[in-house]
Amino acid sequence: MRARAPFAWLGAALVLGASLLPGVVRAERLIVSVSNHRVTVTPNYSGEELVLFGSVERDASTPPDRTSYDLVVTVSGPRVDLVTRRKERKFGIWVNVDSRQFLKVPSYLAVFANRPFDAMAAPDLQRRLQLGLNYVLLTQRVGPDYADVVASDPFRSAFVRLRSEHGLYREETSAVTFLTPTLFRTSIPLPAEVPIGSYDVEIKLLANGALVTKTDTAFEIVKVGFEQFVANSARQEPLLYGLATVMMALMTGWLASVVFRRD
Known part of the structure; x- marks a missing residue:
């Protein structure tokens, strides 16, 4: 135990000296x-x-x-991955001719x-x-x-x-x-x-x-609120969320057909 004492004092001296450095x-x-x-x-x-x-x-x-x-x-x-596309007009319509992917921006x-x-x-x-x-x-993906x-x-x-x-x-x-x-x-x-x-x-x-x-x-x-509930449902229960979305779409379509039905 006594043999370690000089090293302990040396370590303390180094720490003290470092704390006094101008930088x-x-x-x-x-x-x-x-x-x-x-x-x-x-x-x-x-x-x-x-x-x-x-x-x-x-x-x-x-x-x-x-x-x-x-x-x-x-x-x-x-940070997300995003893509920027360059379009040109060909044969009367705009089409994508080139793109660049931005990574973790x-x-x-x-x-x-x-x-x-x-x-x-x-x-x-x-x-x-x-x-x-x-x-x-x-950062972008430029070729390889x-x-x-x-x-x-x-x-x-x-x-x-x-x-x-x-x-x-x-x-x-x-x-x-x-x-x-x-x-x-x-x-x-x-x-x-x-x-x-x-x-x-x-x-x-x-x-x-x-x-x-x-x-x-x-x-x-x-x-927060309903938006948070929807986001959590989509992330945690994707199957049930998808089924609920389909059912809501069907119900909305049926209700619209009833409301706007011509007698």
Whole structure:
């Protein structure tokens, strides 16, 4: 037992030394929260807007010349596989001539900032931190390979445009407001057709063109009431759900024939 004592003291010394390293101590940290961590979807749901708010907590090691910050908030919904198709008009009709599959991409994606990305970071840092829709990783199946492509790729730009038209992809560079030099807020709009599931929120703090720190939070969107009952039935009892659907269709058709029957 005594022989192990020097090693115990050595381990304690290493831990203490690591805690004193400059890279371990952070000059700032983010404290954030959202106004609602559980959004419920009912039959009359028409969309909602959450509010993310927080503060930058400084300490004695914060550089005195660091008086202003930049903030980027990225909200991503459940990941799914989606397909974008290219159509051409042939013989008077529109037909699909090519397609591209997007793998495990966010079904909802929003990027908010307090000012344009070019004003807060160099292009290399924007790409590395995935600041903005142009740099968010959207993996695709390109022939036998899996990769992302440049933002100007026709399939990628069409995919982002179509999702944006439904309010499911968005980018706003004046959406984050600093109420004081360290207090901030932004709104997260959720459209009526927002997907059900868990949502991740990543907040990046930058200063003088460099990343200072980052943190994250989350919220979820769930169905309640009759819609939740139907969704659970379809998932847990698919056979009974299918039979019930057929019976309801038959009953609806019979009732319509009785109501609109001509004597």
